[in-house]
Amino acid sequence: MFSSxxxxxxxxxxxxxxxxxxxxxxxxxxxxxxxxxxxxxxSNIIDVSRNTVVNAYEYLKEEGFIYTVRGKGAFVAYSKITSQEIWNIDWENRLTDYAKKAENMDIVKHEKVWTKGMISFKSIAPDNNLFDIEDFKRAFLNIISLEGDKILNYGYAKGYKYLIEYLMEYMKNKGVDVKNKDILITNGFTEGFEIVLSSLTKEGDNVICENPTHNTAIKIMRLHNLNIIGVNANNNGIQLEDFENKLKKSKAKLIYIIPSYHNPTGMVMSPEKRVKIYEISKKYEIPIVEDGFNEELRYSGAHVSPIAALSGEGNSVIYVGSFSKVLFPGIRIGWVLADKNLISYMESIKRSKNIHTSFLDQAVLYQYLKEGNFDKYMKKARKVYKDKYEFALKCANKYIPCKKVYGEGGLHIFIKLDNLNARTLLDSCCKKNVIFTPGDIFYIDKNGWDTFRLGFSRVEKEDIEKGFKIIGDEIKKLNSIKVVE
Amino acid sequence: MFSSxxxxxxxxxxxxxxxxxxxxxxxxxxxxxxxxxxxxxxSNIIDVSRNTVVNAYEYLKEEGFIYTVRGKGAFVAYSKITSQEIWNIDWENRLTDYAKKAENMDIVKHEKVWTKGMISFKSIAPDNNLFDIEDFKRAFLNIISLEGDKILNYGYAKGYKYLIEYLMEYMKNKGVDVKNKDILITNGFTEGFEIVLSSLTKEGDNVICENPTHNTAIKIMRLHNLNIIGVNANNNGIQLEDFENKLKKSKAKLIYIIPSYHNPTGMVMSPEKRVKIYEISKKYEIPIVEDGFNEELRYSGAHVSPIAALSGEGNSVIYVGSFSKVLFPGIRIGWVLADKNLISYMESIKRSKNIHTSFLDQAVLYQYLKEGNFDKYMKKARKVYKDKYEFALKCANKYIPCKKVYGEGGLHIFIKLDNLNARTLLDSCCKKNVIFTPGDIFYIDKNGWDTFRLGFSRVEKEDIEKGFKIIGDEIKKLNSIKVVE
Known part of the structure; x- marks a missing residue:
């Protein structure tokens, strides 16, 4: 037995x-x-040193599997017990609607997935190749020797103190008045947004957002059983008249807005429009939840303040930020900046959900930022992405016949087709090994069937051109079939 | 202006x-x-090199705050806009019941907190001083050079593949049949338990647990608006007759059980009792959620299988494990082992809550475990904690007059006083700079007012003795007042 x-x-x-x-x-x-x-x-049977076997026996004893009797040797300490009859539960029948809904809206499970050899324009995650691993490693080593034992033990729900202080300063540098405000560190935007909803909305409440908007935000709002009211944001960004109408009638609890490099349209809201959005929200006293999405990626032009900066000393804008969108998504660090008292409640919610975000990650990120690596990284990243964006835009205009190409930067562009179903197109592109994200998932109504998003951050230029050309060819093919029909 | x-x-x-x-x-x-x-x-005004100023201007330009005109110099690109009138929201009036409840049950906010000079028996977190930081550092450096760029980008909701495989093996080594089962990696026990509840229970459902039980579990169940049915577990652990009665009547959706080093009583359920718990649950077809809490800390005696091992090929036990309780709580890694199909739904819930647990943390932990550090660490930790436990028990018996001292190991003991209110005791101990956790927070009814938990993992032996002596003296003092009254 042992010889085997x-x-x-x-x-x-x-x-x-x-x-x-x-x-x-x-x-x-x-x-x-x-x-x-x-x-x-x-040790003779398996031909290893006797010490090795002694060591193995010691651990077996330690773990309670064997016991030893002096002068007699080692004996088995454990007797196996299992139930005679197998008891199986049919879990499908016991699942909540919530679980089924979460599964149902899980695009990773239900959308086309990348397989080897494909060109995928689905991702808008940053390009790994830009990560400065050596800087990150240095930050880790520095912080771990400073306070390794502390950051590996339990921390605080609100977050790592030094990171919070750094981010307060960071937000001040965006023009935000941080007096009487505070920050909660979260596991990325997703958790931040969910905690905001948990604090301020309950089942059946109205919430207002751009239509289209970030699909994950839609998913979270739906899982909270909220009534989502979309404001037309199809053409030149959010329509102010529609916005005011919806606010007037809805008694909404929240407004969710993505002002910079909007997902999926890639549009950037002008400073003037931000002021108007703020003024209208103020008029109807409905607080704004601002998604800081990709705001860091601004390629050119003057600095545009987040809406949170417009409120000055006021406390009516909740800003949800995240580094995951541009830097190290794997470590999942986001934050919510809001009124101090409100953050205190959110802190308790955070504690009830998962105690706190990894203190190791928070501390390493803080050290990385403090050492000045972020500016350096962003300078490099902006240059690369700007270049890719311009190239992608050129290719889209050259190869993809459509009604309109949207996007002013960021890591993606958005296409509106000319009376062609984007899912039909996706099916035929998929056969040619090209995939993208169909636009309908970003819409809260039946619109968007003729749109799709092209993420280019992780695609080489050569493949951007090749992929866009294939998409263009498939559009032409499908259009010619339509004409014949 | 610049000279300042x-x-x-x-x-x-x-x-x-x-x-x-x-x-x-x-x-x-x-x-x-x-x-x-x-x-x-x-550069002349502030006496730094011209290059430094050039660098600063470049970043200002990069970030859109200034623009340059060839031959003319640098100019401000940004104009400040803020709203004229301040808009403040009274957030207190807008909070959900959920937020208020979470704040209300947040013991960190409402219980006595440690201040300098105090001896605190509140914590049951592991002792930092036992962490082998050098081993952790090596694991980090090894994994980051192997796949640093990958683990810093987005990962998968279910978890880091190699860590899942490792844990499947780890659970097999506890006697669990892992066929047709799967693992979801979570941010510690807390998130794991919440995801289990989200999958299988809705508002108003009945759930069964030991009374007393883990206060965080009570909090999460209450936040889910569940109807908690407690089974008497006061004296010699869970009472089987009461257990069966409650199962028979309740149509409960779940049973939540902590078989090893129960929190707060510190009791370990015998193998025979585990079998009975399993058989009764099977009879009424109510699935068990087993909290693997501190099971790793077994100090002596034969290995005791988790209840999940009793079910053999069956799929009716959900096991929630966590390393946070014994090793590196700061990195927040737990797991749920359950039926494969059920885990797939939980994976979608996890994705909707925070995409995934930090891939950096998962990968470093995997590497740390793979390199054999955990066994080594646990051997050391068990020895230290066993020694402390025995010392604490001795001191409790010597100094603390009470009805009973509970606890068979782990990182805490539990005291039942003789007709004395533990909060009254806490108030007077606090004045002598000693604090502990009052037992009532572990009870789902009005019981436990005469109990408290003493965590000793992070207290030096000298302070254990000193602290317990103070507690004992205060009990005597309060008892003498009672007699006089």
């Missing part, structure tokens, strides 16, 4: 021996009180 | 100059189109 242990080179030998014996015990092949071979015998 | 820049040594000089000018622009002290001093002039 197969040792590999990946793992420490004593761990392999330990696990092998444990497995035999757990599977009932070694019975309770059965004697194990002596360490000398076993 | 004060430079510190913490931050890079060009960043300080950049932020100073940005601040003046944002505060409206430099107007749109106003000319800035030339780089040569400014």
């Amino acid at each position: 242990i197969k040792l590999n080179e990946d793992e420490k030998v004593y761990i392999q021996i330990k696990n092998y014996i444990k497995d035999m015990i757990l599977r009932g092949m070694l019975q309770k009180d059965e004697k194990l071979p002596s360490t000398r015998e076993l | 820049i004060k430079l510190n040594e913490d931050e890079k000089v060009y960043i300080q100059i950049k932020n100073y000018i940005k601040d003046m622009i944002l505060r409206g002290m430099l107007q749109k189109d106003e000319k800035l001093p030339s780089t040569r002039e400014l």
Whole structure:
């Protein structure tokens, strides 16, 4: 039995021996009180040093699987018990509507997925190749030697103090008056937005947003059973007249707005329009939740303040920011800046949901930022993305026959087709190994069937051109079929 | 104006100059189109190299705060706009019941907090001093050079593949049959438990748990508006007769159980009792949610399988595990092991809540575990905690007059007083700079007013003795007052 242990080179030998014996015990092949071979015998059988076996036995004893009797040897301490009859539950029948809805709206599960050899324009995640891993490593080593034991133990729900202070300064540098405001650190935008909704809305409440808007925001609002009222934002961004009408009638609890490099349209709201949005919201006393999405990516032109900066000393704008969209999404750090008292409630909600965001990640990010790496990184990233954006725009105009190409920067452009269904197009492009995100998922009504989003951040220029050309060819093909019909 | 820049040594000089000018622009002290001093002039004024000023101006331009005209110099690109009238919202009036409830049940906000000089027995977090920072650092450096760019970008909602595989093996090593099961990685136990509740319960549903039980679990169940049915677990752990009665009548959706080093009583459920709990649950077809809390900390005696191991091929036990309780709580890694299909729904819920748990943390933890550090750490930790536990038990028996001292190991003991209110005791101990956790927060009814929990993991032996002595003295004092009254 013991001679059949197969040792590999990946793992420490004593761990392999330990696990092998444990497995035999757990599977009932070694019975309770059965004697194990002596360490000398076993070391001969499997041809390892006796010390290694001694070590393995020690851990088995430590973990309660064997016991030793002085002068007699080692014995099995465990007896396997399992229930005789198998008890299976039909979980499908026990799931809540919430679970089914979450699964149903999970685009990762229901949309086309990338397979090898495909050109995918689905992602708007940053390009890994731009990450300055060495700077990140240095920041990690610096902070871990400064306070490694502390940041590896429990922290505070509101977040890592120094990161919060840094972000307060960061928001001040965007023109936001931070007096009487505070910051809650969250696991990215998604959690931040969900906590805002949990604080201020309940089932059936009205909320207002641009239509189209960020699909994850739509998903979260739907999972909260909110009544979503969309303001037309199809052509030149949000329509002010429609906006005011909807505010007037709706008694909405919140307005959700993405002013910069809007997802999916890629539009940037002008400073003048931001002021108007703010003034109208004030008139009807409906607070604004501003999504700081990709605001960091501004390629050119004058600095545009977030709406949160317009409110001055006022407390009526909630700003949800995230580094995940431009820098290290894998570490999931976002923040909510809002009225101090409101943040205090959100802090308790955060604590009830997952105690706090990883303190290691917060501390390393803080150190990375403090060491001045972010400016350096953004300078490089902006240049690369600007270049890609301009190239993508050129290619889109050259190859893709459509009604309009949207997008003023960021990591994606948005296409409105000329009376062609984007999902039909996706099906035929997919056969040619090109995929993208159909636009309908960004709409809260039946619109958007003729639109799609092209993310280019992680696609090489060569493939951008190749992919756009294929999309263009497929459009032409589908149009010619239509004409013939 | 520029001569008043004060430079510190913490931050890079060009960043300080950049932020100073940005601040003046944002505060409206430099107007749109106003000319800035030339780089040569400014470098003379503040006595830094011209290159540093050039660098600062470049970033200001990059960020859209200034523009340059060839041969003429640099000018302000930004004009400050803020709303004239201040708009303040009275957030208190807009909060949901959920937010108020979360704040209300937030013990961090409403219980006594540690201040300098106090001996606190509140924490049951692991002792930082036991963390092997060097091993953790090595694991980080190894994984970051292997796949740093990948783990810093978006990952998968279910978790980091290699960590999941490792944990599947880990659960197998606890005797769990993992066939047709799967694992979801969560931000600690708290999030895991909340996702389980979201999947399987809705407002008003009945759920069964031990009374007393983990206060965070109570909080989450209450925030989900569940109807909590407590089974008496006061004296020798959960009472089987009461358990069966409650199951029979309740049509509960779930049973929540902590079999090892129960929080707060510190009791360990015997293998025989685990089998009975399982068999009764099977009889009434109510699934068990098993909290693996501190199961890793077993100090001595034979290995005891989790209830999840009893179900063999069956799929009716959901196991929620966490490393946060014994190792690196700061990185917030827990997991749910359950039926494959059920996990797939939970994966979608997880994605909707925060996309995924930090991939950096998951990958570093995986590497740390793979390199065999966990066994080594646990061996050391068990020894230290066992020693502390025995010492704490001895001190409790010696100094604290009470009805009963509970606890068979773990990181805490639990005291039942003899007709004395634990909060009264806490008030007087607090004046002597000793604090602990009053037991009532672990009860779902009015019981537990005469109990409290003493966590000793982060307290030095000397302070354990000193603190327990003070508690004992205060009890005697309060008892003598009672007698006099």
